[in-house]
Amino acid sequence: MKDTGATIEFRNVRKEFGAFTALDNFCLEVGAGEFMTLLGPSGSGKTTALNALAGFIDVGQGDILIDGISIRQTPTEKRNIGMVFQSYSLFPHRNVLANVSFPLQMRKMHKAEVRQRSMKALEMVQLAELAQRMPHELSGGQKQRVAIARALVFEPRVLLMDEPLGALDLKLRESLQLELKALQKQIGSTVIFVTHDQGEALTLSDRIAVMDQGEIQQICTPQELYDQPASTFIANFIGSNNILRVGGADQHSIQVEGLGRIPLKPGTEKPYAVGLRPELIRRTESDGVPAMVEQTIFSGEAIRYIARTEDGTEILLVEPRHPGEAPLAAGQSIALGFDFENLIFLPK
Amino acid sequence: MKAKQNWRLMALLLPAIALICVLFLNPLVGVLIQSFVGDDGFTLKSISKLWTSRLARVVLERTFWLAFTVTVICLLVGYPAAYYMSQLRPRKRAMITYLVLLPFWISILIRTYTWIILLGREGLVNNALQWLGLTEQPVQFLYTNFAVHLGMVQILLPIVILPTVAGMVNIDGGLIKAARVMGASPIRAFWSVFFPLSLSGAATGGLICFILSLGFYVTPTLLGGQKSLIIANLIDLQVHKTLNWGFAAALATALLLATLLCLLIFWLATRNRPEFATGGLSR
Ligand SMILES: Nc1ncnc2c1ncn2[C@@H]1O[C@H](COP(=O)(O)OP(=O)(O)OP(=O)(O)O)[C@@H](O)[C@H]1O
Numbered sequence: 001m002k003d004t005g006a007t008i009e010f011r012n013v014r015k016e017f018g019a020f021t022a023l024d025n026f027c028l029e030v031g032a033g034e035f036m037t038l039l040g041p042s043g044s045g046k047t048t049a050l051n052a053l054a055g056f057i058d059v060g061q062g063d064i065l066i067d068g069i070s071i072r073q074t075p076t077e078k079r080n081i082g083m084v085f086q087s088y089s090l091f092p093h094r095n096v097l098a099n100v101s102f103p104l105q106m107r108k109m110h111k112a113e114v115r116q117r118s119m120k121a122l123e124m125v126q127l128a129e130l131a132q133r134m135p136h137e138l139s140g141g142q143k144q145r146v147a148i149a150r151a152l153v154f155e156p157r158v159l160l161m162d163e164p165l166g167a168l169d170l171k172l173r174e175s176l177q178l179e180l181k182a183l184q185k186q187i188g189s190t191v192i193f194v195t196h197d198q199g200e201a202l203t204l205s206d207r208i209a210v211m212d213q214g215e216i217q218q219i220c221t222p223q224e225l226y227d228q229p230a231s232t233f234i235a236n237f238i239g240s241n242n243i244l245r246v247g248g249a250d251q252h253s254i255q256v257e258g259l260g261r262i263p264l265k266p267g268t269e270k271p272y273a274v275g276l277r278p279e280l281i282r283r284t285e286s287d288g289v290p291a292m293v294e295q296t297i298f299s300g301e302a303i304r305y306i307a308r309t310e311d312g313t314e315i316l317l318v319e320p321r322h323p324g325e326a327p328l329a330a331g332q333s334i335a336l337g338f339d340f341e342n343l344i345f346l347p348k
Numbered sequence: 349m350k351a352k353q354n355w356r357l358m359a360l361l362l363p364a365i366a367l368i369c370v371l372f373l374n375p376l377v378g379v380l381i382q383s384f385v386g387d388d389g390f391t392l393k394s395i396s397k398l399w400t401s402r403l404a405r406v407v408l409e410r411t412f413w414l415a416f417t418v419t420v421i422c423l424l425v426g427y428p429a430a431y432y433m434s435q436l437r438p439r440k441r442a443m444i445t446y447l448v449l450l451p452f453w454i455s456i457l458i459r460t461y462t463w464i465i466l467l468g469r470e471g472l473v474n475n476a477l478q479w480l481g482l483t484e485q486p487v488q489f490l491y492t493n494f495a496v497h498l499g500m501v502q503i504l505l506p507i508v509i510l511p512t513v514a515g516m517v518n519i520d521g522g523l524i525k526a527a528r529v530m531g532a533s534p535i536r537a538f539w540s541v542f543f544p545l546s547l548s549g550a551a552t553g554g555l556i557c558f559i560l561s562l563g564f565y566v567t568p569t570l571l572g573g574q575k576s577l578i579i580a581n582l583i584d585l586q587v588h589k590t591l592n593w594g595f596a597a598a599l600a601t602a603l604l605l606a607t608l609l610c611l612l613i614f615w616l617a618t619r620n621r622p623e624f625a626t627g628g629l630s631r
């Protein structure tokens with residue numbers, strides 16, 4: 001990996017649209033060459049953060065730094081940022097090659113070099129044969145790849161991608177994800193990637209920043225995020241989860257709905273709720289929580305059961321599917337087993 | 349099923365088609381026939397006169413030149429105005445559009461007479477110039493090419509502005525942002541992205557303006573002098589004064605063919621450009 005990536009830092013950035021606060025005391029540090037994903041529900045301020053970094057909007061308060069230098073006074077075109085827009089934003093009057101050449105032409109590069117580097121970028125996204133096509137003659141996935149080539153062609157130190165794969169079907173999205181990751185490794189740019197899709201975030205990112213209502217809720221690696229979500233909101237947002245309310249507590253144990261009494265390690269505070277991943281629940285013969293299957297959902301490689309415990313709590317569990325084995329039918333009684341260390345204690 | 353639906357939709361066009369047949373095609377064919385009819389039946393005399401008559405050639409040339417210069421001026425004046433309008437919020441843009449359309453509520457005749465009052469030897473402009481001491485003698489504005497241009501541009505400007513605005517509004521603002529982030533200064537982003545994409549709308553406006561200019565009659569007649577006699581005047585002359593209807597029809601046919609030729613050239617020049625396919629009016 002080349003050391004082309006720049007460090008990025010948002011310092012207490014605040015952005016208001018009228019009375020509405022789109023970014024609230026937004027702090028984010030991205031290391032050189034890091035692949036950082038902003039993940040969050042619609043309207044949580046992800047695009048606003050990218051727009052602030054690209055210079056499309058003025059931030060009200062706070063500062064944004066690239067390589068430790070404030071860019072608040074730097075006009076957009078001098079920030080040297082590569083950007084992939086969700087809506088492609090290819091220039092309709094320029095063919096594929098001319099689209100990809102654009103950033104190089106703006107940098108007053110020599111004609112021959114522009115051509116050579118643009119073709120190289122197109123080869124990276126496997127579109128060299130379509131260099132002479134006009135954008136309206138491309139499929140959605142091809143457009144998206146042109147947009148990626150155009151953002152990468154000048155080997156930017158900072159690469160912003162706003163749901164670049166959002167408009168694509170699942171298959172194409174998955175193959176482009178891998179391509180994208182490989183390209184980023186190759187060029188070494190620092191990436192801020194925006195997505196709605198938590199699976200995509202888990203696959204691609206070095207770290208994930210979960211956003212909600214203009215604030216960052218948690219920043220950590222994909223694994224940590226999955227295993228130790230910091231809040232009920234995140235536990236629900238990443239993967240599927242059983243979120244169980246917590247009832248009465250004493251020194252050594254808490255009452256969790258559905259599961260009964262759970263021992264509490266000394267010194268731990270009483271959590272707000274407890275999470276349990278559906279794939280970490282197993283069916284046992286005896287000594288589990290008794291429950292009744294309510295619904296069986298076939299989802300290809302796995303089978304999901306919605307079961308109800310005796311106190312009326314709905315529990316989701318997932319089992320790998322074994323061919324030839326008939327799934328449980330609704331109404332069947334089962335016992336649910338789980339390990340205490342797999343419980344996620346959610347503080348809020 | 350689909351075909352049937354198409355036919356039903358086509359039926360909606362029937363009134364318009366009937367109207368065109370009766371009011372447009374019918375006289376058009378009449379004119380075409382007229383240009384080949386002389387005192388004693390079929391003749392090529394009128395048509396051949398188009399080549400032999402120096403007057404016809406000069407006037408035809410002058411008509412096209414006038415239409416061209418008027419169109420260029422309209423585009424030069426209208427484009428910045430259209431740009432301004434395209435950058436406004438929709439509500440304000442709608443308001444300005446009404447203002448641009450306002451002159452259409454006043455008849456062309458009245459507007460042209462107004463220029464006569466303004467530009468005459470004793471007119472407002474001359475009085476002002478003399479009062480300011482910029483000139484001793486009244487300046488001859490009326491009955492010049494200048495007056496003709498002024499009058500025509502004033503009338504045709506909205507026709508250029510509106511399609512241009514429509515084309516500009518259709519340009520995706522994200523493209524300008526994309527250009528900026530890729531290293532284009534605001535001015536370069538304008539010239540390399542906005543301007544080329546706005547051409548289709550402006551070209552549509554320009555084309556309409558050009559074709560309308562070719563057929564202008566009232567304004568050049570009232571504001572122009574002898575040197576600005578154009579084809580509409582010449583046709584009128586043949587019809588009303590010299591009663592040479594055959595030649596009048598031949599001139600009209602020539603004008604029609606020349607106009608169609610312009611359309612053909614425009615089409616050939618733009619058919620491979622996707623952004624022109626819609627004339628910039630929609631996407
Ligand atoms: N120009 C604007 N004027 C007013 N409000 C705005 C403007 N731009 C964004 N907002 C508001 O700011 C909030 C954050 O918007 P933003 O586009 O950053 O969301 P997002 O996280 O990118 O959402 P999505 O995933 O749907 O793209 C939204 O509630 C939005 O309505």
Ligand SMILES: [Mg+2]
Nearest residue numbers: 046047048162
């Ligand atoms: Mg967004």
